[in-house]
Amino acid sequence: MQKLFILIFLYTSAGLSVFNHANAFEVETVFHGVLDVRATSTDSLTSYTQGGYGKFALDNGETLSLAQAGGEASLIWDNGISAHVVANAYNNDNNFDIGITEAYLKYTGLPNESGYRWQSKLGIFYPRISLENNAYAWASKNTLNSSSMNTWIGEEVRVLGNELTLTRLGKFNKNAFDVSFSLSTFVNNDPSGSLLSWHGWTISNRQTLWTERIKLPAFRARMEGYDLYTQASKSDPFIELDDRVGAHLRAEVKFHKKGALSAGYYNNNAKPYIVEYGQYGWKTRFTHIDLRWLLPKGFVLTSQVLHGDTLMQSPNKQDVVNNDYTSGYMAITKRVKAHRFTARVEKFNVKDNDTTLGDNNTERGKAATLNYTYRLSKPWFISSEFTWIDSYRPARMYTNNPIDLTERQLTLAARYFY
Amino acid sequence: MFTKLPTLTLYQLKSVILLLLVSVSSHAYNNDTNSSNSLSINVLNVNSQPLENMVVYVEPVGHTITHKNVATLEIGQQNKSFMPYISVTQLGNEVAFNNKDNITHHIYSPVGKSKFSIKIRSGQTLVKNNFQQAGEVSMGCNIHDWMSGYMLIVDTPFFAKSDKNGQVEIELNKSGQYKVVVWHPQMNEANNRMSKVINVNDSMSITMQLLNPMDEIPTQKNEDDFDFLSDY
Numbered sequence: 001m002q003k004l005f006i007l008i009f010l011y012t013s014a015g016l017s018v019f020n021h022a023n024a025f026e027v028e029t030v031f032h033g034v035l036d037v038r039a040t041s042t043d044s045l046t047s048y049t050q051g052g053y054g055k056f057a058l059d060n061g062e063t064l065s066l067a068q069a070g071g072e073a074s075l076i077w078d079n080g081i082s083a084h085v086v087a088n089a090y091n092n093d094n095n096f097d098i099g100i101t102e103a104y105l106k107y108t109g110l111p112n113e114s115g116y117r118w119q120s121k122l123g124i125f126y127p128r129i130s131l132e133n134n135a136y137a138w139a140s141k142n143t144l145n146s147s148s149m150n151t152w153i154g155e156e157v158r159v160l161g162n163e164l165t166l167t168r169l170g171k172f173n174k175n176a177f178d179v180s181f182s183l184s185t186f187v188n189n190d191p192s193g194s195l196l197s198w199h200g201w202t203i204s205n206r207q208t209l210w211t212e213r214i215k216l217p218a219f220r221a222r223m224e225g226y227d228l229y230t231q232a233s234k235s236d237p238f239i240e241l242d243d244r245v246g247a248h249l250r251a252e253v254k255f256h257k258k259g260a261l262s263a264g265y266y267n268n269n270a271k272p273y274i275v276e277y278g279q280y281g282w283k284t285r286f287t288h289i290d291l292r293w294l295l296p297k298g299f300v301l302t303s304q305v306l307h308g309d310t311l312m313q314s315p316n317k318q319d320v321v322n323n324d325y326t327s328g329y330m331a332i333t334k335r336v337k338a339h340r341f342t343a344r345v346e347k348f349n350v351k352d353n354d355t356t357l358g359d360n361n362t363e364r365g366k367a368a369t370l371n372y373t374y375r376l377s378k379p380w381f382i383s384s385e386f387t388w389i390d391s392y393r394p395a396r397m398y399t400n401n402p403i404d405l406t407e408r409q410l411t412l413a414a415r416y417f418y
Numbered sequence: 419m420f421t422k423l424p425t426l427t428l429y430q431l432k433s434v435i436l437l438l439l440v441s442v443s444s445h446a447y448n449n450d451t452n453s454s455n456s457l458s459i460n461v462l463n464v465n466s467q468p469l470e471n472m473v474v475y476v477e478p479v480g481h482t483i484t485h486k487n488v489a490t491l492e493i494g495q496q497n498k499s500f501m502p503y504i505s506v507t508q509l510g511n512e513v514a515f516n517n518k519d520n521i522t523h524h525i526y527s528p529v530g531k532s533k534f535s536i537k538i539r540s541g542q543t544l545v546k547n548n549f550q551q552a553g554e555v556s557m558g559c560n561i562h563d564w565m566s567g568y569m570l571i572v573d574t575p576f577f578a579k580s581d582k583n584g585q586v587e588i589e590l591n592k593s594g595q596y597k598v599v600v601w602h603p604q605m606n607e608a609n610n611r612m613s614k615v616i617n618v619n620d621s622m623s624i625t626m627q628l629l630n631p632m633d634e635i636p637t638q639k640n641e642d643d644f645d646f647l648s649d650y
Contacts, residue, residue, distance in 0.1 A: 028522060028537075032646070034646070072648065078537045110528060110535050110560060111528050111558070112528055113528050113530075117560075134642075135648065136647075136648055138648075141647075172529075172556070174633075178563070256636075257637065257641065259641070294641060378645070417645070417646035
């Protein structure tokens, strides 16, 4: 399968005259990244990152953390091909983790006379979904924690595959908009959906490292004699179980000086009744709609909605987990000189459609985040952020925690971009 | 095709800029036998207001001009934009692309015989001297899509851009018939131009007024003002 992706990439880049360029093999090396240190006070449960039901990346209590040390290394050839490796390290509550989060080759062609441009990616990458996480090393620009929707993307949606993008630049056609279409075909995202189902929506900046496994929370169905006894205690979101190819389609219209509207459909096409070493295939499909709009007086609106389903079955094709889920946020940001103010509200839910005993995945919640960031100097940003989450999740009863819970987090952070 | 210039010292840079200024300001030579006729052109928009940065060039009709307006045209890449947005030069002249930003730019033009593509590293100047054809060269940056610049290559030594009063002064060294052309990529006329044929036998002033409103000039600004976005 991987060979097919490589062939597609080579075909598109070679066919588009990579090797005809004047200084085709001259190379530039570029390093970028982010350091993010936080002092945080969290009013929650044990974090979901440690197998709890807490919705933040940090456990209940006060702590000083290395919230992100991220770096991107890029080799950029003059022929349009570039190679990128992104690594991230985290030290939250004395748990230190380091690893690769993305690694890919990219080809960017030149626009033709009509303004059409091909781009291609090959490797491990994020499907283009998040409008928040486009700073170096997938850091979120305006807030410290990403929305629940994009926290999930960072946790469970990453692929090994190929992405082809065709863009039509409006400036060559006297149009005040650019249009682009992308198609990704991929493998290695078969267990996606398990963490969302079992710990629910979360709000943090934590990205799952490519080889990382995330501890599952405790619930009755995992006990001996119940349906999920054979499930491994950690989920490994980026593995291939069924040798089937998934796809992500995306279309975007960028209106010059106004904003952009995009929509996409993701389907990992996993066989839901496969299980290997305790990792199940989860057939996960969702649609996302994304809007970024420049409002009067320098306000910028960002809003995204994601809605989909996930299905995991027993080897004899009985539904074990069958969930629908939705998450959407709306954020407003405004910069006044070195000061930036951001407010975000969001709503999320999981609807549990199966009857598996001891595995209630139902969830309904809402959250609000307020961020103030001061740009101390060009690379240094000092932020304070408050997040409030109010949710209903019956699964918390499996650990004797309240079904209705309000969680809060106050963070002071220093971020350095280089 | 491209020549890389060595890194200049500040002093050298100042001298180069000074030289460029001198050569740009003396764009109309007077080395022919006839007396000098000063042609003053006033460019106005549809509402009779002066238009700045419009390219005006004057071509002889029925006679030829032999001298060349030799000057290197400099097109800078500064603050992730083309500086200036509009440039004009005579066919055969060198064009120096000068990246004043601290990042790499990938300048290209996708159309016609003047098609080109160059990557320019921070602080680098690349000189291109093989433009083959007069006409409009629309340029972009393949890393920063909002960047947009235009160069007009003309086949005459008489050209200039209008000042803030919409004014252009051109010294013609020969009496005779001339075609005065005003060009701008956002001009709403056929071929983005309007022209007038005039007889010049003395210093004279003419007005060129647009018939339609101009299209909006691109701002060359990224809509996202965050400095640490992953470009790739």
